[in-house]
Structure formats: C-alpha cells, structure tokens
Amino acid sequence: MEFIKNIKNTITYSSTEKKAEKVFRKKSFFNLKTAKNIGILFDLKNVSNFETVNKFKQELIRQNKKVEVMAWINSNKIPDTKLKQHLTLYINRDIKTKGISANEPINNFISTPFDLLLVLNDSNSLATHYIVNLSKARCKVGALKDCYKALDFIIEMPESATIEKLITEIKKYII
Secondary structure, X not given: OHHHHHHHHHHHHHHHHHHHHHOOXXXXXXXXXXXXXXXXXXXXXXXXXXXXXXXXXXXHHHOOOEEEEEEEEOOOOOXXXXXXXXXXXXXXXXXXXXXXXXXXXXXXXXXXXXXXXXXXXXXXXXXXXXXXXXXXXXXXXXXXXOOOOOOOEEOOOOOOOOHHHHHHHHHHHOO
C-alpha cells in the first residue's frame, strides 16, 4: 500500500511542477511594511500553532493589512473543530493524484495575487506543495525545503524550529 501511495505522490508532485511552469504571476518583492494583502499557510498540528499564527494575523490586521489564512491538517478528513470558524482548513485529500484541486477555497487562495505569501509550515505536505507552487502571490516567503523552487525568499531554519521562531525570522528579514 505504501508503494502505491509513493507512486501517487510522485505523479502529483510531477504534475504540480508542470502546472507551476505555466502559472503567470507578476513577481515583485514586498516586505511587511509595503505589503497590503498577505496570505498565510501553516501546519495545524497543534493548537499552539493556531494561537501563534492568529496572534501574528491580528498584529498584521492592526497595521491595516488584509490577511487570509489557510491551515493544513495531516488527515484525510477535517475534524469537527471550532477552529473552522476562524480559518480555512485543507487536508491531504483536497489534492487529487493528477495535481487537481476541487476544493473551492484552495482554488480561490491560489488565484489571489497576494503581495506576500508567508509559508509557515514546519512540515511538508502534498497539498501545501500544490498551493505554494501554483499560487499567484507576487512574493513567496518561507522555509520549506521541498518548495524551494517556488519560494522567492527562503529562510534557513533548523529542523526543530517552531512556527513562532519562523515568524520572528520573517519579521527580522523582511521588515
């Protein structure tokens, strides 16, 4: 079963890479001061990640930024959680084998030309790879090693780094 899953993942990664080559986006460098429209992707593996990202989101909103947040859950089913009221959730099943998403919120997020897309994931997922590669964001920032081709600014982080530490580094480098 693991063998079949690996084949499916390879096909999906490959088709996503091919689609990414055809995506037109107007690249520009933005920092946290000049960006007006910011997208945030993060891994919701624990509630503290939500609290950290939500605090950062509120800080950006106080600076008159428009902020949209999506969170990945490592599951094939979205759990019944109160967090669904505060952000858009996506799961492994949202991306099909041929690199297609039928999830409308994902497709809307991808097509939004954010000034900045902040990828705060501390783990790589097929769905996140898909979103980052196909996003029309003008400037993509993060620490994902698997998405290095799609990122415009990569922040080197140790494997044990937290989302809180990544946010601190983003504030330091792209202020």
